[in-house]
Amino acid sequence: MLGLGAGGAAKSPKQPSFVSYLTPEEIIVKGKEQPEKTDDVPLLPGELLLCEANTVLKCSQEEGSQRGVYGKLICTNLKVAFLCEETPDDSLPEFRNKIAGENDITLQCVDQLYGVYDDKKKVLITAPVVKKYPERLIIYCKDFRVFHFCLSYTKEEEVKRIVSGIIHHVLSPKRLKRLFLFSYAAIVPRYIARDQTLMFETINDWQTELERTKGKLNYKVSSANKGYKESMRFPQYFIIPVSLPEDGMFKFQGKGIPIWCWSCQNGSALLKMASLPKDVDDATVQEQKTFLDSVEKALHRPPYEEVRVEDLSVSLPSLPEIQMAYGRFKQLFLIDNSTDFWDTDLKWFSLLETSNWLEIIRQCLKKAIQVIEHLEEQKINVVLKEDTGSDLCCVISSLVQIMMDPHYRTKHGFQSLVQKEWVMGGHAFLDRCNHLRKNDNEAPVFLLFLDCVWQVVQQYPLAFEFSETYLTVLSDSINIPIFSTFFFNSPYQKDEHQWVEEGPGAQKEPVRFYTAWDWSVQFEVKALSFLTNPLYTEKLKQERSIKKAPRSKHQRQLSLPLTQSKPSNKKGFFRDETGPFIKNLLGKRISKLISASDDVPSNYRAFYENWHQKPVDFHGLILPCVDGPEIRIWAQRHLRWIPEAQVLGGGNMATMQRILELTDEIQSLKKKVKESPTSLPQYSKVNEADSRRKKSVRRSSLYPFAMLHVSSFRPSISTTTWQSWDGEDDLVNREDEFIDSEELGLL
CATH class of the missing domain: 2.30.29.30 (Pleckstrin-homology domain (PH domain)/Phosphotyrosine-binding domain (PTB))
Structure with a gap:
């Protein structure tokens, strides 16, 4: 506020x-x-x-x-x-x-x-x-x-x-x-949260995730970097293709290694990797080619193991472009006073379009849907590639998994996803958030991801266990220096700096940092209900077993032999039969010397439109609408401190809070019936319900983050329309309980 x-x-x-x-x-x-x-x-x-x-x-x-x-x-x-x-x-x-x-x-x-x-x-x-x-x-x-x-x-x-x-x-x-x-x-003593969030700090967590996604057939957990003996950029454990030789994996400082992210039920898999250096001599190019040959053998084995490389550094905005767009975007919400708010209101939409922030969100969602089309329809492996492999790769891989896997739409599943793809994936939170004030290169990549997730949540609220408030609070937790989740560049940096000395000559002892998932550190038990979506219904176990029964084998293994398969690409480096995999990975320098790529064509638009014509399964694949005005402002996060932007007695949060109150009443009545099954509960005390209704009237679209400010609703812009209104001062100064939203023209 x-x-x-x-x-x-x-x-x-x-x-x-x-x-x-x-x-x-x-x-x-x-x-x-x-x-x-x-x-x-x-x-x-x-x-x-x-x-x-x-x-x-x-x-x-x-x-x-x-x-x-x-x-x-x-x-x-x-x-x-x-x-x-x-x-x-x-x-x-x-x-x-x-x-x-x-x-x-x-x-x-x-x-x-x-x-x-x-x-x-x-x-x-x-x-x-x-x-x-x-x-x-x-x-x-x-x-x-x-x-x-x-x-x-x-x-x-x-x-x-x-x-x-x-x-x-x-x-x-x-x-x-x-x-x-x-x-x-x-x-402070470390509080051990007893929840189901996988931290991916042990090999068992990775094994559990591999078994859950049915990816054990083609992928394995590698411990080659245990103790960070090979690379300080990688976690101690990660998942790679079974046939990929571990010898020489870290020859290029971990770049070029295809890291497993997730496996689809039809057998296709999503992977990510960092780009190999491009400005190198001819000898290094030959070494890179030899290394990529081994990677290609592990991933590209037609007709069952086709692969497509998505170079995100080419198809998506760069980090400086993201930083510039967000810098223009946030100026729309940093308002000094009410006059500035109304002055900005005259050109707000043009400024919003100029910022290009919503367009970047749209591009990320479209790219995620394109990747899903390759995984779901074409049933091919997809490798996401960028220079570091830990920025936009994290954004797209996480969005793909959220849209395809309902497990990641639960609270613990989403937290496990952030741990796997972002924390253990080596996203440089310390540098990207500029916590140390070393420079001005603050690229809000994780905030971009949360904004993309919010777009999906607000379009399909029944599909998510966590609420809009959960995402807002998570964005705030990035800047609270109590949780280690968003304050290190890599798992190695965290483990290296967790040793402290108690005094001169004393032995170093490790400290256990709190994580952002320890929500009880920030909020009381009653407030934690705001983080949960009351409209979410978990899928029944019986429905899961029925749906999983016919999926004993990969769909790819059942369907591909019956269809005309694409001829396999012969191995070769400077010959025409070189496959698209190595062409994409070696960059423009090598692509000029070999023939044009025969990549699998994308049917993104047809796939997108066909899916939206079918009934939505909130526990299956969901695809957000990305056309026109469907990409919106995350109002709760961006407008929550601006009183002029509130809606009295309305907004998504006011509606959601009323649902929470009704849910509490139902649970209370169920409890009373259970305690006294022979007699119906007497609901003579209406004071409790009346008090809830009164509190609901005072709430606004800024709830639960800000108190009500009715006095700020009078615009500072002098217009004939507002001046012609009689008794506007009397309207503004009324008590909150007696203000009708229709009188203010706020529906």
Whole structure:
């Protein structure tokens, strides 16, 4: 919600170095000695208060308004926070985060800092000494919150500390072990979550996944990299084709190895790989050709083992293009005040189209459907290829599995998918999210994936066990430095940095980091219901067994011998009979020397249209609509802090919450009937139901993240239409319970 904020700072330049520059060992020791509260400042275990400023005004976001709340602005090694004594309000959201509250901003969540000098807004950058300090501090957050803090009533010395401290601790490059992640994990005992999420840290997890997808016939778990003895980019265990020789796999630093992602029931498989270096000499080209020959023998064995290579670096936008598009896109939601909101509203759709963010989402979904067509219809193996094999390969492979496998549409299945494809797949979260502030090359690849998943969820809500709120909270967890899930570039980096020393000469001991799947760390038990979709119905086991019965053999083995098979490609490097596999993998340099590719043609459009003409099986294959306006704005995530964008008593979340309430009532009645089967439960106490209805009326489309702000519905744009309305002030100032959505024209 606009106006909910936090802030923090450090000591003045003349004082000793910042406390955050203590070694991790000193932080751990001092963190154990200090109490949980310092001068009534709530701190987490391992959290250190670095600086503070009193008499800070958190300003209202209404244009021209001087209203606000006075309080204390603090900066710790975890967050910037605003502390005040606000009167409790029954309209505050029920859904609260125990780690980062509404007035808290983790240091990693800060996007940009601005200072207001004589009514002029300027970007704040890292500097040795700040000569002039701003009268107002503006903080833009990565979750689209905007905070305004007026420092005019704060002591000059405190202003210097808070401003220079925030600039330093937010914008300065950091070392990995100085993140709060290590301070917290070293003090708090590791909570072992007893759930069904596969972490893929052991060989048993990979075996379980291989058996579940019926891929053991053609693929095996490799332990060649156990102890990271061969490659620091790969996990210790991963799955490769059975016939692929393990000797020499890491000759090109792991590049070119086809890594198994998932197997379809018809026998086709999805794989991904990193591209081999292209700017090499002739001798290296020959070595690459020899290596790819062995890969081709493992994957391309007609008529049963056809393969297609999808070069994502050619067909999808590059990382700089994704970063540029998201940079333009997020500016639509970082609104300083209501006047800016209404001014932007005049050209909002043109700005949205110019950003190109929704078009990139559309391209990713279309590419996933094209891959599904090859797997499902043509029954051929598909290898996703890009330079690193850990960015867009993760996006497309994950989307394909979500659309084809209902297991990944459950909460635990989705979490296991993220662990397998992203965490163990080596996605560089630390660099892509720019947690260490090393550069400005922040490419939101994982956010792109979550936005794509949301598009599928909002089109097929009955097919997913997790809710829209689950995805929104997961996007917020990326910037909470308590969970290791999104703070390392590779499994090796995590394992290498989990060793800490308790003191001088002491033996190193490993720490166990929390994961983002430990939801009880962030939320109370009652709030966890928001993460589950009440409309989801798990498929009955009887239906599963009936459907799986005729699939004892791969469909490919049953159908292909009866049809005209494609003639196999003869092996050859510079000859016309060279297959498309090596052509695609060796790049343009080699392709110029050999004949044109005879790739299998894509029937994507026919496959897409035929599927949408059939009834939807929510526990089978689902394909999202990608045409026209079907690709939409993820409103809950992007608009949740803008009061002007809310819909009173409406929106998807208001409807979903009412369903949750009805579900709770049904469960309560069932429990009462079970306890007293002979007598019907007396429902004379209507107070409980009445209170729920009243709470539902106060909810809006921003629920459960923000409280209701009726006063912000009056547009700041002066138009004859609005001026001609009689009694609009009276309408705005009504009590929430008596406002009719039809009176406001909000349906």
